[in-house]
Amino acid sequence: MKKIISSIVIFIVVLLAGTAISKSDSIKYSNTMNRLGMSEDATVLETNSKKSLVTAIKDLNKKKLTSYQITFFDKNNSDIGYIYNYKKNDKLPIISGRYFSKSDFSSQIPFAVQGKSSEIEVYKPQSQSYIKVGQRYISVIGTMGFGNSDLLNDQTLISLSPNQPKIKKSLKNVVTVLDGRAVTSKESYSRIKKTLHVRSSHKYSPQTDDFSAVKVENNGELYKVGIVLLFILAIAVEFYILVPLKYDLQRSNLTGDLKNNYRNGLLLRYLLYTLLPYLAGYLIVSWKIVIISHTTFNMFMIGSVGLAIIVGLHQIFFVKRTE
DSSP states (O other): OHHHHHHHHHHHHHHHHHHHHHHHHHHHHHEEEEEEEOOOOOOOEEEOOBBHHHHHHHHHTTSSOEEEOOOOOOOOOOTTTEEEEESSSOOOOOOEOOOOOOGGGGGGSSSSETTTTTSSSSEEEESEEEEETTTTTEEEEEEEOOOOOOHHHHEEEEETTSOOOOSSSSSSHHHHEESHHHHHHHHHHHHHHHHHHHEEEEEOOOBBBTTOOOSSSSSSSSSHHHHHHHHHHHHHHHHHHEEEEHHHHHHOOHHHHHHHHHHHHHHHHHHHHHHHHHHHHHHHHHHHHHOOOOOHHHHHHHHHHHHHHHHHHHHSSSOOOOO
16 A cells, blocks of 8 residues: 555656646747847847838848847837847747738738737727727737736837838837847847848847836746755655555575566566556646656656665665664
């Protein structure tokens, strides 16, 4: 009975490990979505240039650059952003419709993707939805959103293209944020700064319209402490299962092949009580719990199972017999 309870504990340990990793993934993903999917390298480029956004994109297209995404947030309303992707295909979570495609960034017409909580009024005269930005009506092709990522859910993004007609919005009226390989490429970064007449730069930090930083729960790394504690608990349970088995072996007076067969039987019993709950837990986690960091969970499982086998082999086959 004690062995069955121990197996159940191992099964629960695996479920808790999967849940902890899933929760961490959710926090990390939510934090990333509050950055609109941008990396930690994303950089704000400060400029007072009067160059229009479309002209800026045209000028950048003439340069030889590595992949990048550039987003221009309206200084009067940061919930509106103009976005252009060059050889960078990152996408944001879509609830309905679609996200921008590669062709949208070369189209003559702008398109919009709205956050599910966007306060910008939507017009729908027939089947197609539109939003009014300035004097233009722009087609809404999709709705994006994710959990409690308020910045993403409130955002409206409008595609830019070098083939679009000029718009009144200029670089001095927006907050320019650059992301992608171009940020870390010295040559590309220098060319972009020169083209946009950048006077200074700093790392991007998501902000609301009142310039207060967006709050996040945490960085999603606290789960590591829990994983270590669960790992230790699993090892302790494995030793607990081994105690009666080891005691039986120490009391036996068998020798030669009989002793080896007896040891093999004990090892088989031990592995049944440990590996089966690990397998069952792994299957349930894979089936029912959403995990992005599969490598982390797989490493936990491989480490736990591997150590369980090593502990069993050591304690059963290399234990010293006591009289």
